[in-house]
Amino acid sequence: MSAGRLFQILYLLLRHQRLTAEELARRLEVSVRTVYRDVDALSAAGVPIYTAQGKGGGISLMEGYLLDRAAFTEEEQCQLLSALQAMPEQEDSAALTKLSALFCRSEDNYLQVNLSRWGASGWDRETFRLLRQAIRDRRAIAFRYASSRGEIRPRTVLPARLVFKGQAWYLQAWCTQREAYRTFRLSRILAPVLLPQTFHRRLAPPDIEFPGDIPPLFRVEAVLRFAPSLSYRVYDEFDKSCIHTEEDGSLVVKTVFPKDQWLYGYLLSFGAGVEVLAPGALRRHLALLAREIWRRYGEPDTGCQVSPATMGPSQTKEVPAMEHDPRGFCQSCGMPLSPELRGTEADGTPSADYCRYCYQNGAFTGEMTMEEMIDFCAPLMARHNPGLTPEQAKAQMRRFFPLLKRWHP
DSSP states (O other): OOHHHHHHHHHHHHHHSEEOHHHHHHHHTSOHHHHHHHHHHHHHTTOOEEEEOSTTOEEEEOTTOOOOGGGSOHHHHHHHHHHHHTSBTTTTHHHHHHHHHHTTOOOOOOOOBOOSOTTOOTHHHHHHHHHHHHHHHTEEEEEEEEOTTSOEEEEEEEEEEEEEETTEEEEEEEETTTTEEEEEEGGGEEEEEEEEEEOOSOOOOOOOOOGGGSOGGGEEEEEEEEOGGGHHHHHHHSOGGGEEEOTTSOEEEEEEEEOSHHHHHHHHTTGGGEEEEEOHHHHHHHHHHHHHHHHHHHOTTOOOTTSTTTOOOOOSSOOOGGGTOGGGBOTTTOOBOOGGGEEEOTTSOEEEEEETTTEETTEESSOOOHHHHHHHHHHHHHHTSTTOOHHHHHHHHHHHGGGSTTTOO
16 A cells, blocks of 8 residues: 555545545546545544545545644655645645645745746646646647657647656657557647547556667667766766766766667767767767768868769769769769868878878778768768759769779779
8 A cells, every 4th residue: 555645645635625436546547446445544544534425426535624644754744745845836836835734834845846948938837737637637639749750740649647757758648640658758749739539548658668678679789988078968867877987087878779860969969078989880870970060061162972063863864974983082982082172191191092081091080881871971962962862862872882992892
């Protein structure tokens, strides 16, 4: 029997005066039988709680009864008041005031939950209130959701519960499109609407997942090294058991991430303050993204294979000029090779074959396969060439790249 659940029953009866056993069971996510067992326990403890049968009946406290604070230990009184203080924006302040007076305790207001982000309007609080109402009233809700894959799609769900985990609030719900339980981050829920449709099925979503529960195919086990200047973020965002501090003050983190596009943006948010030690594939992909950022912002006027002036859309009767003679291009990535873009040999002399992004000091800047290079370059080429799809870009590169020195059979 849970003491916390007994507190919840008392709180609900103080707030609503009378509730049916079914309503209490739904709110507490337990069986009706469990509710009656808890009511019996409260009665045995001297709380004048009674039930009434028939229409308008239910479970309630005796009218005019003053709850005896001696029924609770000092620690239990503190727990109950703390639970009420933790309610977002103290929306249940009336119940908090009553119980504080009952227990002869002042409201120190030492704990408060504010759902809004820094600098945000009241949107976060309104979304939370709407979702909480949907859960209480068992009503479906509709919204648009921004997924980590960069898609914004409409969803209709049956809401089950709100969960705070890590640094964010989440909604766990039954998704009617996927016909399965899904977890939605509240900050990515756009334009939620409460629908008139109600539901009566009992929802029991699984515990909210964390990366360690994700199947191996969809996760990345990573080892990261962070600069000492980023220690505040490391301790904010990773469990202390994952962190090892080295002699120079840098922090090495071993953890598990979900394998999706979100991961690359997350790691890039640390700038040059993070180094991926493992796995190699993640390290290489991050290097390619960083190189593209440098190309875009470091030298925006530099011609390269993603420039429309260099490589156009695939045509039935026309082959891109670069396919005729590969000698004027980097023999690794296909970038037009001008003198200022040449890499360097071990003795510091300009490389005759490779650009400085692919080759420095006599060695390639990153180990990768030809397909990995194509996978990275094709979306960039398509983005800068309207009418050219990534698959068309890959088809062009698969014809041209085998002619380059690095990939030549």
